[in-house]
C-alpha cells in the first residue's frame with residue numbers, strides 16, 4: 001500500500017515538473033493588460049512592459065533582510081513618495097508575496113498607507129469611483145487630519 | 156540718551172506683528188505657541204501687569220488638522236441658561252459653521268481666566284484663508300515657524316520626481332500591472 005502511494009506521489013511530482021517546464025505564455029515578465037472597446041468587439045491584449053524602477057532601485061546591503069528593514073528608514077505616513085511604491089493604481093496595498101517585505105514591515109507599511117489615504121495625501125491613487133478630492137468627502141472626513149506613527153501596534 | 160539706546164527703547168516697547176500659517180497645524184498645540192506671543196511671555200521684560208503683548212495674524216485657519224478621528228470625538232458644550240438649553244457640538248460641525256472658531260477657542264482656553272484675557276484675545280487676528288487686509292499685512296515683521304511641516308500630496312509632485320525617487324522594491328517579474 002505504502003509503495004503505491006509513493007509511486008503516485010512520484011508520478012504527481014513528475015507531472016508537476018512537466019507542467020512547469022511547459023508554458024503557454026512567456027513566463028517571468030511584467031505584464032500589463034489593456035482593454036480596448038471598438039464598436040462591437042472588445043480587444044484584451046497583454047503587453048510585456050518594464051517596471052521602470054531598475055535604475056532607481058536602492059541597493060540592499062543586507063540581502064537576508066527585507067528592503068524596508070535594510071534601508072533603516074523611519075517611514076512616516078506623510079512620505080507618499082515611498083508609500084506609493086507599495087500600492088496599486090487603485091490605492092490598495094500590494095500583497096506580501098509581491099512586495100517581499102517581512103511580516104512586521106508589511107503590517108507597518110499597510111497601516112501607513114491607510115493613514116496616508118485617510119489624510120488624503122494620495123488622492124490620485126484611489127478607486128475609479130472615488131471623488132479624488134479629499135475636500136469632497138462626507139461629513140467630518142473632509143477636514144485635514146494627521147496621524148501619530150507611535151500608535152501603530154505591532155508586536 | 157544715545158541714538159542706539161533710543162532705538163533699543165522703541166524696539167523693546169513696540170508691538171510686533173507676527174504671521175502664523177495654520178495649515179495642517181494642530182490648533183491646540185498652536186495655541187500654546189501663540190499665547191506666548193500674544194501675552195508677550197517671550198520677552199525678557201514680561202510681567203503680567205506689563206502690557207507688552209504682540210499681535211498675531213493667523214492665516215489658513217480652515218486648513219487646521221486634528222489627529223486621527225478627533226474631528227468627530229471632540230465636543231464643544233454650550234448652555235443657553237434655560238432649562239433644556241444644553242447643546243453639544245462636534246468639532247467638525249463647529250469648524251463647518253465658522254472655520255476660525257476651533258483655533259480661537261483653543262487659544263482662549265489655553266490662557267488663564269483673568270481680566271487680561273479678553274484684551275489679549277483682541278490681538279489675535281484669525282483668517283480662514285490667506286486673504287488678509289493689506290493694512291494688517293503691512294504691519295507684519297516676523298513669521299512664527301510651523302510646529303509640523305505641511306505634508307505634500309502625491310499629486311503635487313511632478314511625474315519626473317515620482318519616477319526618479321529612489322525605489323525600495325521592484326515589482327516581481329510575474330506581476331500583472333493593474
Ligand SMILES: [Zn+2]
Nearest residue numbers: 066069102105
Ligand atoms: Zn523586514
